[in-house]
Amino acid sequence: MASSRDRARKLARAKLDRQLARRAAAAKRRRQIQAGVGAALVLALIVVGSAWALGAFDSDPEKKKAAQDVCVWTPQDGGGNTNLKDVGTPATTGLPTAGTRPMTVTTNQGGPITAALNLTAAPCAGASFAHLAGRSFFDNTKCHEITAEGALHCGDPSGTGIGGPTYTFYDENVPVPVPSGSGKPAYPKGTVALVANPPGANGSQFLLFFKDYNPAKPVYPVIGKVTAGLDVLTKIGALPTVDNGSGAKVKPKTDVVIKSLTVGEVADTPAATGASTTTPSATPSAG
Template sequence: MASSRDRQRKLARAKLDRQQARRAATAKRRRQVQAGVGVAVVLALIVAGSAWALGAFDSDPTDQTALDNEVCAWTPQDGNANTSLKDVGLPPTADLPTEGTRPMTITTDQGTITAALDLAVAPCSAASIDHLAGRSFYDNTTCHEITEEGALRCGDPSGTGIGGPTYSFYNENVPTGTPEASASPAPEGEPAYPKGTVAMIGTAPGANGSQFLLFFEDFDPEEPTYPVIGRITDGLDVVEKIGDLPTVEDAVGNKVKPETDVTIQTLTVGQPGQDTAPASPDAG
């Protein structure tokens, strides 16, 4: 029996020795790899430093000018993942107007609505709408929702609430209560979204595309989320009339769809400086 126990002890000792040897070899290889990576990083830094000193990373003056003139950034969206998106290319990013207003004319089967898009606070929203309008993106589409907030929601060719172009862009001019640098407070005593306001609405907060809101009632939430992009200058009475339409359930069961289809026949955007004077909130 003593001989058997000795043999078991020897086998166990040999197994332990082999395990320790494997651990030691593994640790050695790890140290070697780490040392190699460290040397590679140092060499890369030396090469990069030399290249920088020689001007290899200096921007081409033309490229730098283009970067300096960039106003907007567009984030691509996957049209395969969301088949409600429509690919009409990307708007320009640079040399966009950032002063004054641009007129937007929405001709619907219920009447015509005009608005002034504010280029100073929402240049990218204006650039996006202009780009889409120039490609007939909005033509013959429906305003698919009369919201509980007192606004008409338009701009989704699919009528689903998740449609738009194959790009999105950030919030520009959300009223007080949001972290955006461009957020601007509403005048004292005035709601964040007085009737007549034109605002963007994203398929997700901060992911704006083509959809917009036309407010026919004052709306003053504690935490505003919609970027204000302009004001209705004529045809507020048309929006108010649409707001009085009865609603039925939409595809997901929300009673927000106008019982009578509200169709945008055409939507056009004019040049900066045309009919730029915003109307008062009660303009019709």
């Protein structure tokens, strides 16, 4: 029979084994917790580092956005076209993409014609017109056509229909087709639109519509709307026309001269263009 001392020794040994087992289990749990915390910390550092690299902690997100290219200006040498006029190119970054710019066209045919250039729908056209107007590109030039569509065709200093600056830019805000008889033409009276030769290679030429025009397939990008002087534009549209040398009777018999064209500062409120806004083409036009 085991002595009381042996039993006490066995009980003490069992108690020690239990304590050692509990300590081992506790140590294992601590290691697991530490490993989990370490992994979480590494993951958090990866996430934070990625966010920092992507600019999530920039103090001025709008400034970063403004540094991106807004417009692409495609060089145009014209292949020997001497009707192009080099006045440099507009900026590509930091351009306004909302609101309007006032444009004032003063001709020799009466009071000024004013318009609002829609920067929300056509920011590149607005930037281009502001750039060209700032360099007196349009001043003392002739509007060389009164088109069959009911628009005054201006913006070509050479008066040939193939003149312009030494850059082009892509289409913005070309209206979607509008069903005939809907009462909402693609180009309502007073619309300001671009016209290019070839289409899509926009430069400085523009149309001021003095009549509603609703083609089956619109091709002219809408860039703004006449806000005053529509009566002057209508009067010009009624001028007699003569052959422009190509067999088309579209040249105003009386010269229509733009004495000055100015573009003002950006206003906060976008203006209606009178046409459905569409997403600008993602492909720059060929020069």
